Amino acid sequence: MNEMATPTFDLENELRGLTTWHGPAPDLWKAALAADRWRNAGRAGTRWHRVALWAIGGIAAMLAIGVIGVWTLSGRPTRSDYGGPFAAGYRGEVERHHGAGGDFVVRAERIMTLGAPLAAIQEVPPASSGRASFDYLEQETGFVADQAGEAEGADRQVVRKATIELVTKDVRAAFLKAAHLISAAQDEFVQESSLTGTEPHLQGSLVLRVAVPRLSEVLNELRQLGTVQAETSSGEDVTTQVVDLEARLRNEQRVEAELLQLLDKRQDAPLKEIIELHSQLSQVRQTIEQYVAQRERLSRLVSLATVLVLIRSDDAPPPRMGLSSYFSGALADAWYAAVRLLVDTLAVLVRLLLGGAIWWLILLAIVLAVRAHLRHRRRSV
Amino acid sequence: MSQPKTDEQLLHDFLAGERAALGELARRYETALLGLATGLLSGRRDLASDAVQETWVRVIRFGKNFMARSSLKTWLYRIAVNQCRSLTMPPGVPASKVDPETPATVTSVDTPAVAADRNHAVRRAVAQLDADKRFAVLLCYHANMTHAEAAEVLELPLGTLKSRLHAALTELRTLLPAEAKP
Numbered sequence: 001m002n003e004m005a006t007p008t009f010d011l012e013n014e015l016r017g018l019t020t021w022h023g024p025a026p027d028l029w030k031a032a033l034a035a036d037r038w039r040n041a042g043r044a045g046t047r048w049h050r051v052a053l054w055a056i057g058g059i060a061a062m063l064a065i066g067v068i069g070v071w072t073l074s075g076r077p078t079r080s081d082y083g084g085p086f087a088a089g090y091r092g093e094v095e096r097h098h099g100a101g102g103d104f105v106v107r108a109e110r111i112m113t114l115g116a117p118l119a120a121i122q123e124v125p126p127a128s129s130g131r132a133s134f135d136y137l138e139q140e141t142g143f144v145a146d147q148a149g150e151a152e153g154a155d156r157q158v159v160r161k162a163t164i165e166l167v168t169k170d171v172r173a174a175f176l177k178a179a180h181l182i183s184a185a186q187d188e189f190v191q192e193s194s195l196t197g198t199e200p201h202l203q204g205s206l207v208l209r210v211a212v213p214r215l216s217e218v219l220n221e222l223r224q225l226g227t228v229q230a231e232t233s234s235g236e237d238v239t240t241q242v243v244d245l246e247a248r249l250r251n252e253q254r255v256e257a258e259l260l261q262l263l264d265k266r267q268d269a270p271l272k273e274i275i276e277l278h279s280q281l282s283q284v285r286q287t288i289e290q291y292v293a294q295r296e297r298l299s300r301l302v303s304l305a306t307v308l309v310l311i312r313s314d315d316a317p318p319p320r321m322g323l324s325s326y327f328s329g330a331l332a333d334a335w336y337a338a339v340r341l342l343v344d345t346l347a348v349l350v351r352l353l354l355g356g357a358i359w360w361l362i363l364l365a366i367v368l369a370v371r372a373h374l375r376h377r378r379r380s381v
Numbered sequence: 382m383s384q385p386k387t388d389e390q391l392l393h394d395f396l397a398g399e400r401a402a403l404g405e406l407a408r409r410y411e412t413a414l415l416g417l418a419t420g421l422l423s424g425r426r427d428l429a430s431d432a433v434q435e436t437w438v439r440v441i442r443f444g445k446n447f448m449a450r451s452s453l454k455t456w457l458y459r460i461a462v463n464q465c466r467s468l469t470m471p472p473g474v475p476a477s478k479v480d481p482e483t484p485a486t487v488t489s490v491d492t493p494a495v496a497a498d499r500n501h502a503v504r505r506a507v508a509q510l511d512a513d514k515r516f517a518v519l520l521c522y523h524a525n526m527t528h529a530e531a532a533e534v535l536e537l538p539l540g541t542l543k544s545r546l547h548a549a550l551t552e553l554r555t556l557l558p559a560e561a562k563p
Contacts, residue, residue: 011553014503015522019420021412028415028430029407032437033400377398 062346069343157298159236160212160305162219168226171195171202171313177225178206178309181218186211188304204311209304222309242298249291256284388453396444407437410454413525414461420519421465423508432464451533458526458534462516469512506556514549521546 168174175195182188192207210218219231259281266273353360386394386402388409394402414436418429439460447456507515520531521542532542 010499011503011550011557012522014500015507015518016524017500018424018504018507019416019519019523021416021419025407025411025415026430027407028411028434029403029437032434032441033403035434036438036441 062349065339065342066346069339069346155239156237157239157242157302159238159298159301160215160234161236161308162215162233162305163231163308163310164219164222164228165230165310166222166226167229167312167314169314171204171311174225174311175202175204175206178204178208178222178311181221182208182210183214186214188214191306200313202313204309206307206309206311208307208309210307212303212305215305215307218307222307226311238298238302242295242302245291245295245298249288249295252284252288252291256281256288259284389449392440392444392447392453395441403437403441406440406453406457410457411437413523414457417458417519417523417525418461418465420507420523421462421516422468424504428468429465432461432468435464436461455530455533458520458530459536462520462534466512466516502557503553506553509556510549510552514545514552517542517545518549518553 166174172195175193179190179193182190188208188210190206191209193205195202195204197203208218223231259277263274263277263281266277269277386405388406391402391406395406411433414433415426415429418432419426422428422432436457440457447453451459507518510518516535517531517537520526520534521528523531526534528542528546529539532539535542537545
């Protein structure tokens, strides 16, 4: 065994003796088996503990996603709710009515009729277009266009705006018909109009100035020109401005009258004073003319409602919008879609877990039985 | 009479669920492993038991990874040696730390007291060797081991093992007191 020049017999023996076990073997292999079993049991316990923690965490996450989804889906309009990126300046807020199959709800802001403010209307009866919703609005609020001026009278001055978005096969025809709705006899006119694109992707827009008493009638006729995609209406109360303007105008007119009287009485005054008086008179006159112009402008705004009509064909792509609007709209849509997907996934998981509960229990029983059988078999060896 | 099963067959049977196969392996190697571990750990039987028990634990846990690239005996000893390395004391540990209960090798011409004293001296001298030489010399003089097997356990070329063995023996001769030599 030893292939080298051997050391002394004693040293060799002593070295062999150092690596000899004296006494019976303590069967350490049994202790090792027991230790391994405990370790596996502990790991299994730890593993089950981890599984339980993960399950609880997963359920909590799903619940949180579900809550976020419900909160998100129940409130906020998205870009698609706006039905297209038409001029935001004319657009009021459109809210989707849940449970009514996607009907649009017109939200009127600060339209005051019969002395009662109109709160935001959230509910409409089932309908397929905004037409019925607007009629409902009229019923509930008592706002009838042809009565609006009478009901409000001279005490209330409201600037009305409306926007209507139509889709139709023949854009040109609808465009021309819309333009011919105005009545020159009532000083109505087309403030702007444009027809862009080529067949079959024409898009038209008109800004009609319509007499307030005829607003409802004109809107009804516009609705018949195509399918209404969106419709908004708003009113801005400018009574305070008008009253203030009238007061200032009267004040300036009084000052002008006084200056004229003074000028008349002081014909023999020094030239310097007369020139001074004329200068002040000129300033007052200028101010009066400004106030009169503002009053007339407000009067025109109040007497003639502004109706923005947007017409596009069925096949036309939505008009291009600004990048920032597109970006925010795209993010909003993506968020909406993502949350819906998560909520749908959660719904499927809940359906699987709860609906298949019995089968899950049966499977678990089978797994436990097999494990117990295998463990029993190992022990018996 | 049937041939006794090889070590590899016993391991295979144990992994298949036959607990007794591990008992048979232990019957073949546990005592030898304890002896080697005791020597490597300067006579500490308690540490040697820990090392060998841990060896069996690794056999149980990692037996399925044994690829038969070496013999099972080599694999067992390699695990035991590595366990001893992790438990081993540094060289120069005072003899008082050595387990005084380790029986001495008694020859026919020695009294027990003389044998114990000589054994103690040799153990002390071996403890002063560095780990590489100590492992080499004890493995080579382990009853159950050839030089080739020892080289395989230590994962060394045979020539390197022999060099270390020669160096260890030379150092032992200088370390051992005069009365321990024949």
